[in-house]
Amino acid sequence: MEKVPMTASGHEALESELKQLKTIDRPETIRMIAEAREHGDLSENAEYHAAKERQSFIETRVMQLEDLISRSQVIDPATLDGDTVKFGATVRVVDEDTEEESQYQIVGDHEADVKEGRIAISSPIARALIGKETGDSVDVNTPGGGRSYEILEVKFV
Secondary structure (H helix, E strand, C coil): CCCEEECHHHHHHHHHHHHHHHHHHHHHHHHHHHHHHCCCCHHHCHHHHHHHHHHHHHHHHHHHHHHHHHCEEECCHHHCCCCECCCCCEEEEEECCCCCEEEEEEECHHHCEHHHCEEECCCHHHHHHCCCECCCEEEEEECCEEEEEEEEEEECC
């Protein structure tokens, strides 16, 4: 089984979603199915079919979350150090063409949120940054075209 790296907050978010699905959404959907059954003919009962579809989605998501959680490898960036970019690092870079500065934290695939400055370890930018140090320049092939960045700072918080 392949381990799935994630931060503690990413792991907590998965646990929270799983708890929500199991304790609130699943029982509510079972109640909705029972209620829809009382309306009669199931072959033409849109409420019943919608509730069954929702139940299928919930059960699939529960299995996905349980799998992710069982394979998770929680990494606390605060326990890491060094000058080399690795999982959990917060990296400040400058675009060498536009001089625009950006800051990214490299996190697990499921917890990435570019608007929050968290990029997936599998993203083109993260893959280019991994193993580099402060002062290094990296070329990144993105869907929008090639970019060059200089690493200004690497920190673990």
